Amino acid sequence: MASMLKVWSVEKSWELYDRAVEVIPMATQTHSKAPRESLRGVEPCYLVQGEGCRVWDLDGNEYIDFRNALGPVTLGYRFPAVDEAIRRQLESGILFSYPHPLEVEVAERLVKLIPCAERVRFLKTGGEAMAATHRLARAFTGRDLILTCGYHGWVNTTSRPGVPEPIRSTYRALPWGDATPYAEAFKAFPKQIAAVSVACSYADIEKGHTFLADLRELTERHGALLIFDEIVTGFRLRRGGAQEYFGVTPDLAVFAKGISNGVPLSCYVGRAEVMDKVEEVVISSTFGGDTLGLAAAKATLDVYENEDVIGALWARGRQLHEVFNSHCRRLGIPASFQGLPPAGQPVFEHPDSVRNNELFLRFNGEVLKRGVIIYTVCYPNYSHTEADVAEAVAAMGEALEAMKEEGMFD
Numbered sequence: 001m002a003s004m005l006k007v008w009s010v011e012k013s014w015e016l017y018d019r020a021v022e023v024i025p026m027a028t029q030t031h032s033k034a035p036r037e038s039l040r041g042v043e044p045c046y047l048v049q050g051e052g053c054r055v056w057d058l059d060g061n062e063y064i065d066f067r068n069a070l071g072p073v074t075l076g077y078r079f080p081a082v083d084e085a086i087r088r089q090l091e092s093g094i095l096f097s098y099p100h101p102l103e104v105e106v107a108e109r110l111v112k113l114i115p116c117a118e119r120v121r122f123l124k125t126g127g128e129a130m131a132a133t134h135r136l137a138r139a140f141t142g143r144d145l146i147l148t149c150g151y152h153g154w155v156n157t158t159s160r161p162g163v164p165e166p167i168r169s170t171y172r173a174l175p176w177g178d179a180t181p182y183a184e185a186f187k188a189f190p191k192q193i194a195a196v197s198v199a200c201s202y203a204d205i206e207k208g209h210t211f212l213a214d215l216r217e218l219t220e221r222h223g224a225l226l227i228f229d230e231i232v233t234g235f236r237l238r239r240g241g242a243q244e245y246f247g248v249t250p251d252l253a254v255f256a257k258g259i260s261n262g263v264p265l266s267c268y269v270g271r272a273e274v275m276d277k278v279e280e281v282v283i284s285s286t287f288g289g290d291t292l293g294l295a296a297a298k299a300t301l302d303v304y305e306n307e308d309v310i311g312a313l314w315a316r317g318r319q320l321h322e323v324f325n326s327h328c329r330r331l332g333i334p335a336s337f338q339g340l341p342p343a344g345q346p347v348f349e350h351p352d353s354v355r356n357n358e359l360f361l362r363f364n365g366e367v368l369k370r371g372v373i374i375y376t377v378c379y380p381n382y383s384h385t386e387a388d389v390a391e392a393v394a395a396m397g398e399a400l401e402a403m404k405e406e407g408m409f410d
């Protein structure tokens, strides 16, 4: 079979990158999108066009994309029904001096779809919506401490420089999977914990069946709230996210990436008596009710309702995982896709984790050269066809073969 290796130049991308670092720290607004120096000459720093599951870079190279803008493009790039809804809304106006009816329409739809949602409020980014839930939980319980699990956005990341100690001390980050450390924290800080705030871990997400149920029981017993960060899991595992998939209903939750096919929109939702505290707490944003995000959300929700988007995300993800894993078995390479098909992680299983990171980086480079973009989590979208996934996973198999031939797995 002919090699899938492409004749490669990403020269224009790297020229622009070299200009960008003079004016933009890290040359990006999103840390995970920062081009990697070790992939200089291979990684496309700039993408300029998308269509379905494919994207084109500044130099004109074409890729099948499993990054999906880090998750939000659940239906596909330039999805006609969503783009048409945005264009139509643009004819009437983007932002107004009073609320727009779309706020009510979309909120009513979300209340029907999301198990914990009795009330809904809109913001623009996932992290600020998570911060809103933390503020509400503190106001509602009169307690300060939040136990966190996983990444909730930069505003809620207190382990980095720039956060005063009194604020840092109101958060405790604990691991995914076992409720024991959470039970110990409740014992150590009686009546001080306002909420447990949890984002699912992807590779071992199935632990959620017991872990999330245990957290629900624990928080109820101690008068604390349970908050789910559904920024990745919402409209991906199920429309109603991890709470629908695992059958555990939290008090509050945040949905963002999947709800508007890439137009910035987030929402925090939950129990009426907690959400109604918003007036007293004052959580308010000029851009919270912009109509383009809401028009995109309404159109996206229509597609999810009328077509089996969730079924397709699972089917395409399953295909990706199964064929990738069969390449690994055939080549005797210690690697596999782990986690659930709509949000799985390709994991190298060398005993040395530093080596695994090197292998993953190199694998990124080898698949890029064969026209495939991957990420730590690989996200199928509704526009990936069976043929697209077959093409991409064949390129992954060839990339693994090239790495094996070079002795990278010896």
Ligand SMILES: Cc1ncc(COP(=O)(O)O)c(C=O)c1O
Pocket: 070, 124, 125, 126, 127, 128, 130, 150, 151, 152, 153, 154, 199, 229, 231, 232, 256
């Ligand atoms: C689980 C999770 N929570 C929160 C966030 C932060 O969302 P945003 O970048 O929109 O603030 C992310 C972003 O990747 C995420 O994956």
